[in-house]
Amino acid sequence: MGIFELKIYYEDTDCGGVVYHANYLRYFERARTEYLAGRGISVRDYMDQGITFVVAKADIMYESPARYGDILIVTSKIEKIRKVSFFFNHIVQRKGEDAVLVRAKIKLGCLNREGKPTPLPQPVRDVLHKG
Numbered sequence: 001m002g003i004f005e006l007k008i009y010y011e012d013t014d015c016g017g018v019v020y021h022a023n024y025l026r027y028f029e030r031a032r033t034e035y036l037a038g039r040g041i042s043v044r045d046y047m048d049q050g051i052t053f054v055v056a057k058a059d060i061m062y063e064s065p066a067r068y069g070d071i072l073i074v075t076s077k078i079e080k081i082r083k084v085s086f087f088f089n090h091i092v093q094r095k096g097e098d099a100v101l102v103r104a105k106i107k108l109g110c111l112n113r114e115g116k117p118t119p120l121p122q123p124v125r126d127v128l129h130k131g
Contacts (some may be wrong), residue, residue, distance in 0.1 A: 001077045002034060002075070003075055004075075004076065005074075007036065008070070017067050018066070021060075028058075028076075035088075036127075041127055056107045056108060058106050063103065073095050074091070075091045076089070080130055084109055084110050084117040084119055085109045086128055090104055
């Protein structure tokens with residue numbers, strides 16, 4: 001499991017001071033990148049080798065709004081690992097509170113230089129299996 005903390009700035013919100021729904025995709029991306037980096041996986045290094053991890057599907061449930069000034073905690077967990085894809089579950093909460101604001105299940109695919117599905121590199125599989 002990985003935990004990522006972020007502060008909500010004015011630029012993250014709509015005219016009502018509520019986090020704009022599409023911004024959560026950015027927060028999930030940051031949380032996944034930090035999750036992998038914290039386990040020794042450099043997304044940049046794999047990109048340099050011609051391997052990219054791309055979002056293939058995003059299923060998001062907005063339960064309660066986050067607002068300007070909030071500190072959010074994004075908890076990320078690997079749910080499933082397949083040959084060329086893997087799934088993250090993300091939960092967003094306001095720091096210090098138990099209520100869930102947003103839940104997401106994100107499927108990532110592994111692509112080669114030609115943009116074709118390719119098996120996950122073994123070091124990545126090993127790290128993902130450890131959770």
